Amino acid sequence: MSLVNVFKSSLFKTTTLTAAINATETPPQRIAQLGLFEEQGVPTTSVVIERKNSRLDIAPVLPRGADPTPMKDPTRQGVSLVIPHVPVRDRLMADELQDVREFGSEDQLVGIEAARDEKLQTMDDTLTVTEEYHRLGAIQGLILDEDGSVLLDLYDEFEVTEPAAIEIDVTREGWTIGDAGLLRAQFSGLKTQMRQILGNKPVRGIWAPCGDALYDQVANHPEVIDTYRATMEAKDLRGDPSESFTYGGVIWEKYPGYGDVEMDADECRFIPMGVPGLFISRYAPANWFSAVNRKGLPRYAMATLDPTGEKWIDLEGQTNGLHICTRPEVLIPGRLK
Structure with missing residues (x-):
């Protein structure tokens, strides 16, 4: 089969490429591993987030036959948000496929498919890190673009105030066992x-992703070490500061970021876990005819031949995901005092 015919084969159809990029085995980033965000595809490029300002109240006991206690209608607030569009592109040159053969195989298509999948994997890696970057912003109430500009200020959008930060005092000088409990x-x-x-609403637990400095100060505080003394946890705590630990009802974890995808060194954020609908991801369809008005997928991919159909093929991957906290006023910051 000629390379031109290969490029026009099912290997490079949009449906095949989209299925392939969604099937890549990019390791999930930390926030994705935790499953904090409830994912759902939508057929639109924007969504309306409806917030109900309701409380869980106790109903009184009444005599049999008495009129039931009427339920209070919650006040509702609708906020319309545009779903971000994140496309990336890579080019597969004809020269890259010169004499290509899969090792131990005479099947040229296998080798070409491997070259294609390598490009898709690279694009998916980039989109996965981008998604983690947006989610890291969402759990702090401020979603940033790659250049540091603000994409979405959740406090402004929902017209709420960011909660005051907890100033964490990790003073060790003069600490004695009698001071246990102050931290x-x-x-x-x-x-x-x-x-x-x-x-x-019940909160199942609290996760605190931390910057390096804050985590080290808390993990190595004598109050924490004393609590874990003579246990395997204490040994792990002293020997491997990269591990998370639980203390004071909080899961403390040095956020395993890199580059721009990281927590500020002296800060953490206290995140409630197990609250339905608190963190959501909504995926819009790609900006292609084949995806119009269909529920969005986490990833899309398509191929475009060069005008001559002989030299190269462009592979485009994209994600169209909105990752937000619907109640950002509950995201309590912490920082070293």
Whole structure:
């Protein structure tokens, strides 16, 4: 089969490429691993997020036959948000396929498919890191673009105020066993505070992704070490500071970022876990005729031949995902005092 015919074969059809890029085995980033965000495809390029300002109240006991307690209608707030469009492109040159053969195989198509998949994998890696970057912004209420400009300020969009930061005092000088509990006391009321903000909805746990400096200061604080003393956890804590640990009802974790995808060194963010609808991802369709008015997928890919149909083929990958916290006022920051 000639290369021109290969480029026009099913290997490079949009449906085949889209299925292939969605099937790539890019390791999920940390926030994706936790499953914080509820993912769903939508057939539109924007979504309306409806916030219900409701509380979970206790109903009174009444005599049999009495009129039931009427339910209060929650006030509703609708916020329309545009779903970001993130396309990337790579080029597969005809020269890259010169004499290509899959090792141990005479089947040229296998080798060409491998070259194609290598390009798709690179694009998916980039889109996966971008998605993590947006989600890292979402759990802090401020989603940034690659150049650091603001894509979405969730506090402004939902007209709420960012909660005051907890100034974490990690002073060690002069610390004695009699001071045990002073560190814990600084964040002991977090879960109650979060539940109140969420209208008494239960919070299953609290995750605190940390910058390097804050994590090290908390993990190596004598109060924490003393709590874990003579346990395997204490050994792990002292020997491998990259591991997470639980203390004071909070899962502390040095966020495993790199480059721009990282927490500020002296900061953390206290994130409620197990709250339905708190963190959501909504995927719009690609800006292609084949995807119009269909529910969006996490990834898309398509191929375009050069005008001569002889020299190269462009592969485009894209994601169209909106990743947000619907109640950003519950995202409590922490920083070293």
